[in-house]
Amino acid sequence: MYDNNRKIGNRNTKTHQAAARKIAAEGVVLLKNKVVDSTPVLPLNITKIKNILVLGPNADKKHGTGGGSSEVKSLYEVTPLAGLKAALGDNVSINVMRAKSSELSPIASDYVAGRHWTGTPAWNISYYAEQARKTLIEESWIVDSQFKPKKQLSPQHITMKAKIKPLASGIHHLHAEVQGDFQLKINNELVITYQEGISSKSALNYDISLEESEEYAFEIEYDGQKHFMLGWNAPGELFTSETDYLTAAKKADAVIYFGGLSHADDRESIDRSNMKLPNSQDEIIAKLLKVNKKTIIFLVAGSAVEMPWVEQANAIVWGWYGGMEAGNAFADVLTGKVNPSGKMPITLPVRLEDTAPIALNDYTAKESLYTEGVFIGYRWFEQQKIKPLFSFGHGLSFTQFDISNIKLSKNTVAHNDDIFVTATVKNIGTVRRRSGTTLPT
Structure with a gap:
């Protein structure tokens, strides 16, 4: 400047x-x-x-x-x-x-008028130490009208709030799936209340007339160790x-x-x-x-x-x-205007349990010790002989290649030595591989 x-x-x-x-x-x-x-x-x-x-x-x-x-x-x-x-x-x-889906889905983000500072539609979520909600532990945000606790060892006491704006006027059929105690207020009016083991499942349904031009304050209180989801069938259904x-x-x-x-x-x-x-x-x-x-x-x-x-x-x-x-x-x-050439910079596991941090129980909120040592990332999969979903470096093309005549510059390598690999690569497919274009050979 x-x-x-x-x-x-x-x-x-x-x-x-x-x-x-x-x-x-x-x-x-x-x-x-x-x-x-x-x-x-x-x-x-x-x-x-x-x-x-x-x-x-x-x-x-x-x-x-x-x-x-x-x-x-x-x-x-x-x-x-x-x-x-x-x-x-x-x-x-x-x-x-x-x-x-045939399963219950949370209220779509299209209906959420409130925004996180990043611009993402969001619900505010508050964690409390007790059911009376006097001691606030943490405040954050969540994108969907569903909740699963970080740990299922002790009961969670949470409150979620959002401004909801209907896309069309009419009857909105609310339904919740809950394991625990649950209540929903709309504009401070209690519309759903459910106590596990006491209330009937029918208590988790509620029909309410909402107007397209209005915003409504939704407030959920949940007490339990499992999860809940609030969904609805709304006029002007977004889904097929x-x-x-x-x-x-x-x-x-x-x-x-x-x-x-x-x-x-x-x-x-x-x-x-x-x-x-x-x-x-x-x-x-x-x-x-x-x-x-x-x-x-x-x-x-x-x-x-x-x-x-x-x-x-x-x-x-x-x-x-x-x-x-x-x-x-x-x-x-x-459309083939560009021939893909990207390679995966990460390993895609078949399941989370295949990864080292989970397999070794070395993932906590406070510290990770990397107990796998040098066998980090793709090396862990090789050492443990775990077949990944897609390996580190994987990436196909619209054409095919033949690789031959692979040679090393040295058969033995000392400390700090350089070693060079040479090979003959031949395009044997029907597409010319060139940056930015895909053309017949």
Whole structure:
């Protein structure tokens, strides 16, 4: 700022945008891509595909304004759905649905008017030392109308509050699943009260008329060692029934499910309690895979998730949080404009128990001793002979390579010696692998 010769800078130029798009595309990892009907599922053959069904919580979700310190204030962010529409234009019909699980789901974030300072829709949560709620232990925030205690050793006494804004006027059918004692107030009026072992399950249902233009103060009090979830059926339902979305999936030339996590899950100060995809995504994915073999599972996430459906899936892509040009970059890969070259910088375990911190019971809130020693990360899996879901360094391409004539510069290596590996790599596939393009050979 004090340099009189400093050149004037630029921000958000076309060059910057192109760089963001290129970086995001090069980070995309193709985890799996099987042949179906004599052709690999990816890239999408847009000369033959006329109808694509798009589903999943990350299809039209922006991630840049969440996560705590990772929040950025970009001037725009292209969602996966927007990028796909821009890439396909009018040549392909895109049918968009929000699939609903057969299980109870928490009240969708679309209805939550209150925001965390990062911009994420959020409920405030307060932890108390006793049921009378006189001694406040901790205050935080939570994204969904559901709760599972950090530890199930002692009863939890929590209060959750949020401003809820209906999307349509009419009767809202509230329902809760509870293990413990539970009560719900709306605008300070008690509408649900339940005592475990005393109240009947019917007490967990309540119908209430709410207006679209109003905000309502929801307050939940919970006392127990297990969990609860508050959900509802609301007018102007956001979600498509299972029958409808599976029927559409059967008819589609291809299905793309943009699933994964969000900064409600991947964020600072609070760790994930498991590796499962939230909100019954696994159930929906498994059902889609049964009705359409050309279902592409595109995961947007920053940390590992379980994939109980991995054997049934023919195409899996890992996209990370791609930034302002994410949607365009994802579409570049899906349509074959860019040949994926990303490699996994982490090991994806089959289950959480396969990881060293959990297997060695070396993960606490206060200290971790890294008792596995040098066998950290992928080395732990090799030492323990544990087969991961996808290994560190895994990443496919739309073409195939033959690697031969591998040689080492030395047969023995002394301390501080350099050793060089040489090999002949030949593209034996039908796609030219070049940065930024996918072209026939």
